[in-house]
Amino acid sequence: MKDILFLLAISLAGYILVRILLKEPILPWKEKKASAFVPKPKKKNKKNKSSTNPLEEEEAAPFSDLFPNVKTVANHMIHFSDNRFVMMAEVEPVNYFLLDEDEQEAIDTVIETWTAQISYDVRQYLQNRFVDLTEPILEIKKTMEREDTLNEEARTFGQNMIRDLESWQKSTPRYDTKRYILFEMQVDPNDIKLHEEDDMQERIIDKAFQELYRRVTTAKNQLRRADVFVELLSTDGICEVLYYAFNRRKALKNRYSDIEEHEMLSLYVTADTPTKRIIKVRGELERVQKEEREKSEQAAG
Template sequence: MTDVLLILGLLAGGWVFSRIVLKEPILPWKDKKVKSNTVNKKGTKASDAKKMSKAQIEKEALLEQESTPFQEMFPNVIGVQDHMLRYSDNEFTMFAEVEPVNYFLRDPEEQEVIDIAFETWLASINYPVRIYLQNRFVDLTEPIEEITNQIEAAEDLNSAAYEFALNMIEDLEQWQKSQPRYETKRYILFDYKVEVKDLRLDNEDDLEERILEKAFNELTRRVQAARQQLRRGEMEVSLLTNDGITEVIYYAFNRRKAIKNRYRDLERQEKLAIYSTADQSPERIVRTKAEIDKFTQTEKQASRNSDEA
């Protein structure tokens, strides 16, 4: 009797184990549970849709929290005004571009002059400055355009020189497209905050004008000081205008696109103009007037022909 019960126990254990492995109900007369497989209109399960929507919400929230390089570098920016980048708390930043000098091609005496010029400038300042290096893709569009214009303007160019110029243009274009090549632009950023309480005002009407004047005079003085000191080391410093500051910001956020959508092309095509009546060159004004006159004469002639008919 004991052996029979043992055998029955082993069989029952084996049955339970096999049903669990096969994910079948232990009791044969019980129906198998059907998992919910509800599908939404987009073809995904309802649970997956909830997970996806939750993940999307978290991703959007994360993107909103992440700060862009522009916000990190220039927080609370209002805009570019009077050759300065202006912030909401009456703080201003002026940009100056520095032309590099090839330090390692100089002899020790010339390197010493460069070092002394830079060290003297650093020792003379008691205000914050920032050095900003911007890497851009090498753009040979303007040199190629200049060569092309010279070829077209030259009247006594022989066939060999003409062919050489065309081959050079082709080589330059191929060199630029063969692999990514970069150039580095060097800038010094001067920051200054205007304290309104320190300004002497005759009336409240000229507060804005006095703030701009104070910031511009102080930052210009700092740029001039840097120019004088660094010039001794053959490092030329030039102040950036509103257009120059806008170009730096454009290349900072469109580095890959800027090789095709060049900033200068945007400027030439007047996509930066606030109004359609932006300043035009005299040649373009004359050409536009000629087109208008031609169109007017055509319309008048068409009107006369219709009247005669």
Template sequence: MGLLIYSIVFGLGGWVFWRYMSKEPILPWSNKKSQSKKDVSKSGAPPSKNHKRSKKKNSPDDYEEVEPNLFQHFLEDMEGITDHMIRLVNNEFVLIAEAIPVNYHLLSQHEQESIDNEVERWLSKLDYPTKPYFQNRYIDLTEPIEEIKNNLNSQDDIPEAAYRYGISMMEDLAEFQARTPRYETKRYIIFNYQVPVSEIEADSDEELEERILDKAFQELYRRYNTAKSSLGKGKIGLELLTSDGIVGLLYYTFNRKKAVKHRFKDIVEREKLALYPTAVQEQRKIELVKEMIENGSHEEDEETAS
């Protein structure tokens, strides 16, 4: 009997020692969280927040999308935008055109083969640097919402049921855009050309600069027209990006999430890119500003005279 009691006591002591060394609760059915709180209270150290932060970081609800670093290496050599071209160092210029895609999978096999042949024929003629660029943007439903709103406000004979349906549709579209963002893909073709300055003759620096710009635009525009003609036979449209279009492309590149709320089109229409404010103002406001300027000038004259 004594040997049995001794064996039980020895086994319990070994169990307690093993659970303690493995940092596990002595009783299997006890809560690990309460045990860890006891260990913290004994040590006097504050609870760590790294574990909680890691859980929040991994949760899909708290995921924060990081803006892409596209064009970062490209902009390091950028000097500016002029004549619908991006100018880089060493007199290298870039022209960008947007490709209007065709719904390839809805066409017949004969039409698909025709498109493939035209694209292959254009690619076989390329003997200069040409790059494709794909940009994913959030779908902006602002214009459809504004169109529905204008239609509801411009028609006086619209039925009450149709008016309520239009209002509910605008609310659903706005909620859908905020809750479930979706993407659309923009496709671009980039043409590069470096002007051989040594082959250009000019009497002054101004004339040389003008001839460099003319030479770059003529060569890049020729390449653009060649691509437009070849791809047009395959029902693929190609539109040249102007200087504003290039700025808009860069704006969407670096502000993909902000561009939905702060649209580039609104920035241009509200003249936020203008060097001076030229928005239409009321005549009364103009007179008040002139009066404030005159009063300020009179006060400065009086202080100078005194």
């Protein structure tokens, strides 16, 4: 009897082992579990993709289409048609993660104090630009031309460095991040008291500039204690930011500073002009400005 029970136990153990190896249910009348196999997604063939030049870009939409309410950029501000004004300031950040814990705590305290005092609109704007090595390359060339005591090995080294930098910039574009703070406000003409000799539009611009400049100065004085330097952008600086925003790739070839140096931003013709023509153009400008003032006075009245 014991031998029969021993053989049954061995047979039962062998049966269970075989069912487990075959991944079958131990009890025959139980249904087999569905397989958990999930087919792997097929890899896309990347060979069909055409390689594109990172410095090429589609033509940007006209500025007036993207920002239809912008009236002008002047007096260090962007002036909108509904009497909104935006003043921009560039920020030189501090390398926060290279500081110790006490220094980081001091920076956090200063920034928290400044943000707690803000009761007006403040926005941050980050702009990625291609790294431009034109200025360092020009500086190296000027140094090589200015130094007459350089030996042949030093000049060869400088020429190879210039060639490598130019090749590196063209073949492997890299980005540099510019950081800005935008201060915005809207002036209500009803809050302005005019005297007889005052012009409404000039008073609106003066009020906007004084208030926004005060805000920029407050941010500059507060953040300086955290080694964060804030500098007000001039009218030309704002135009440069807008130029890079709409021509991020093209700006590497057609640099804004080159456009400025060639006087392509000038409002007037810089060629030799007779005195009579200058007087005539000046008189025409004064007439147009007078008509605009009269229109604004009529609209305000």
